[in-house]
Amino acid sequence: MLGFLAMRAIGALEVVQGDVYARSFELEGRQGTLSVRPGPGEQLDLRVRLAGQDLTPSLIGQLVRRARRQFDLDADVQRIHRELAVDSLLQPLLAARPGLRVPGAWDGFELAIRAVLGQQITVQGAIRLASRLVAVHGRPLALPDPDWPELTHVFATPGALAVADLAALGMPASRGRTLSTVARAVLDDPQLLEPKASLQHGLEGLLRLGGIGDWTAHYIALRHMREMDAFPAADVGLLNAVALLQGQRPTARQLLARAEAWRPWRGYAAQHLWSVGN
Template sequence: MSENRETGAATGAILALMDLDDDACYRALSMRDARLDGKIFVGVRTTGIYCRPICPARTPLRRNVTFYASAAAAQEAGFRPCLRCRPETSPDLGAWRGSSNTVARALAMIEDGALDAGDVEGLADRLGVGGRQLRRLFKQHLGASPVAVAQTRRVLLAKQLICDTTLPMAEVALAAGFGSVRRFNETFQQLYARAPAELRRRQRPEVSAEDGGGVVLRLAYRAPYDWAGMLDFLALRAVPGVEAVSGGRYRRTLSVDGTAGLVTVGPGPGETLEVCAQFPRLQVLPQVIARVRRVFDLGADPAQVNAHLSLDPHLAPLVAQRPGLRAPGAWDGFELAVRAVLGQQITVAGARALAGRLAAEHGEVLPAALAGEGLSLLFPTPQALARIDPETLPMPRARGRALVGLAAAAAADPDLFAPRGSLEGAVARLKALPGIGEWTAQYIALRQMREPDAFPHGDIGLMRAMAGPDGQRPSAAELLARAEAWRPWRAYGALHLWASEGLAPTAETPTLLEVSHDQDAA
């Protein structure tokens, strides 16, 4: 282990990507600087423990610490997670370093389970790079291999479930993605030098997920967070029978790997969102959590984004007005694409009604044990919509044919909307699909693929928001040129402009996010 720690000392150079050297990191550690929470982890050689920079323990001597760019790097170097500051509860900012889009996309795919049944070579192939190149990028930017990152995520999720729930240990093992309880016990014995059950601070009666109403977890984010704005956005687009917003919380039905369930998300204590996942198969929990992070943009670093966008004099006051603005993600790429096609040239309210009708006629019914409070349907699968006669759909024939063609393409390729390759490549691939033009492709890249630089520059609302004092709007080409300075956060620039136009609260406004300005499906 000591040899690994000496080797790990070299990873301090990784921090150069954040313009921080080891001395600056040590000063941040000494001041318990929360701004670096989730961005650096501190390995203490005298104890063999790695901590967050906000750990309440006594600050170790400078000569006894090594700084790492990820929890996986610290763990791979032989350190074990601190039981006081609990690295598993830190904000997940690994994908927001802005230094490697390939690493960011790979992290998103790992969260979605890409390495659970696959290998690094398969992951690299989906990203359009070689396996050796992907390993090199991970070492350069995160200080750990892709496999180590996946294993660390699994261990830290299990640790959080142990500490924050009353699930039996066998269910914790399944929910965290371990293949067997034996492997789960061995991993924790090796890492923590104790059995998993001994990590529970309080001995409470164990309650199965089936008996206790699901699994409840708190996911951290970096403040500020505009929860009201996020909820307004989702409420406006909530598909009847599939989604609902009430009491300051969002609820929806969801199918993950063929397992139907319910997800409820609301504000938690401190800088967290509280998530309740009710699924009969606990093995899907990691994917559910990954989707929650994506939809609610929990990996964002608003300080970094805001500082960059505020350099533009037009965006600066908008950023100041909404510093906690997030980029809402999507639960499912196919669902988002269908909703975007449905919304072409009609209002958000009209698109929502159409989506509800599709769900009622072609979506599966939620099991009776889960249904209630207005939620009873799953959004239709690609296979179900691909069987529809487009002539029977309540929309223009060309758009109906485009929707059915899109469903057929998604049914043939389950990874059709996965984040792979470059933004430009993703947009080109999407535009080749029926009914998808530039605007819709950029919109899908923004919400589903989590591309922070996606930018639907042909949007009328964006051009109107950027009008000069004389009311003159820029052309699409002029807007694209102006937004060049916003890279790599153009998606957030677009969201600030949309918000400034007051587009989110009113269902009657025709140029909302879900309303495509593409003419190819009209």
């Protein structure tokens, strides 16, 4: 989990040091920082610093829910792994990483922007763009945290990105337009990215947005909506992993058919496949 977060940490917004993940945030109009580290037993220790204000019960509840989602703490991992282990392709992967969880997202809008930035480029390239976006369009922390001086900004708001010239950050104009489309859509419907009654319902809402294709929609559904059967079958990493495991590269259609055996946990199967070679 920490390796995944470290590779995708956005500069000025997130940092992973040792066994600690830290980030800035803005909730209910208040800014702060938090850190998550191993606690006693199988617990995680969540520490929060709020800029000049006390934590309210409402804010505490939001912080805990978001941390639980990001670290996939509500998953019944033993059951999921037991059900996936009947598949011979996944058996060695499950044995190698028996406690593997699917990393979630801190915020739906932030995750959607990350997903669009990651279209057809490397993880490293997407993080460079995301860091640039935060530096230019994010807001500085009103009161930096002396324990985490690297955290200097909070993520840009939908209002800011809806009117920004995002192509100026160094991306294709079409991708800048998609980012603006997502921002405007969230302003029009603040519940757009929240979990829906079904995976299909969630995907349909995303796919109606210009520039959002199947891969991006499934990625958002998996990591933020927590639809654990989401499966971006055309993902290059998944196709490469299966090719490495079985000696022949499948088409996206073939992989989608193969993944029928992994329902309703295709997202966990995907996470194990993404780990191949790491």
